[in-house]
Amino acid sequence: EVQLVESGGGLVKPGGSLRLSCAASGFTFSSYSMNWVRQAPGKGLEWVSSISSSSSYIYYADSVKGRFTISRDNTENSLFLHMSSLRAEDTAVYYCARGIYGSGYILEAFDYWGQGTLVPVSS
Amino acid sequence: QSALTQFASVSGSPGQSITISCTGTSSDVGGYNFVSWYQQQPGKAPKLMIHDVSNRPSGVSNRFSGSKSGNTASLTISGLQAEDEADYYCSSYTSNSTQVFGTGTKVTVL
Numbered sequence: 657e658v659q660l661v662e663s664g665g666g667l668v669k670p671g672g673s674l675r676l677s678c679a680a681s682g683f684t685f686s687s688y689s690m691n692w693v694r695q696a697p698g699k700g701l702e703w704v705s706s707i708s709s710s711s712s713y714i715y716y717a718d719s720v721k722g723r724f725t726i727s728r729d730n731t732e733n734s735l736f737l738h739m740s741s742l743r744a745e746d747t748a749v750y751y752c753a754r755g756i757y758g759s760g761y762i763l764e765a766f767d768y769w770g771q772g773t774l775v776p777v778s779s
Numbered sequence: 780q781s782a783l784t785q786f787a788s789v790s791g792s793p794g795q796s797i798t799i800s801c802t803g804t805s806s807d808v809g810g811y812n813f814v815s816w817y818q819q820q821p822g823k824a825p826k827l828m829i830h831d832v833s834n835r836p837s838g839v840s841n842r843f844s845g846s847k848s849g850n851t852a853s854l855t856i857s858g859l860q861a862e863d864e865a866d867y868y869c870s871s872y873t874s875n876s877t878q879v880f881g882t883g884t885k886v887t888v889l
Contacts, residue, residue, distance in 0.1 A: 691878075693825075693880075700782065700868060700880060700881070700882055700883040701817070701819075701825065701868050701870075701880040701883070702880060703870070703877065703878035703879065703880060706878070715876050715877055717780070717877060718780065751824055751825070753825075756827070756830055756836075763813075763872050763876065763877070763878055764813065764830070764831075764872075765813075765815035765827055765830035765831065765870075766815070766817075766825075766827060767827050767830075767836060769824040769825055769826070770824065771823075771824055772824060
């Protein structure tokens with residue numbers, strides 16, 4: 657059974673940093689692209705970042721470029737999002753999600769999602 | 780990259796069919812057959828319902844179907860059921876090598 661479990665969320669002050677993790681199980685993690693999507697309270701979904709299976713390709717939304725860094729450890733079946741210079745508008749539930757196809761695809765549909773981790777940014 | 784445009788709400792009676800639209804541009808929806816649809820129940824993670832315009836993942840009811848014409852993609856739910864009440868989001872690959880989601884549509888079953 658595919659499982660994605662996010663962790664690392666919590667209250668952070670504006671300007672602060674935080675690292676989110678996503679532990680994957682139930683599939684060959686190293687074969688799939690992985691993604692972060694966020695949802696501000698009461699708002700819609702916003703794509704944040706994607707990373708290819710071998711980390712060769714990485715993409716970011718303009719809203720986080722230069723502040724957020726996506727990475728993965730295929731030996732530990734883990735995905736990460738390092739967030740810095742956090743702003744109030746970064747307050748959201750952050751979901752990790754798997755790309756549907758594997759085999760070098762990226763920016764395709766997201767077929768499995770974690771339950772999310774909440775990141776409130778407030779002083 | 781601006782969000783794709785969706786009507787805020789759509790409603791229908793049980794058994795009816797409804798269609799949710801998702802309008803973008805030639806740089807996203809109109810330019811690629813990489814449109815997906817997600818269902819999100821309150822307090823839960825999104826669930827993939829349709830990928831690549833019209834493909835249903837295993838386990839998704841065949842009451843859900845997708846299509847595209849020009850810069851507008853559509854999700855049709857036939858035989859509407861109470862359990863279909865949820866928020867629905869479209870998404871598309873874009874020419875900037877990003878993903879963009881729609882603004883979301885709340886489906887209400889009357």
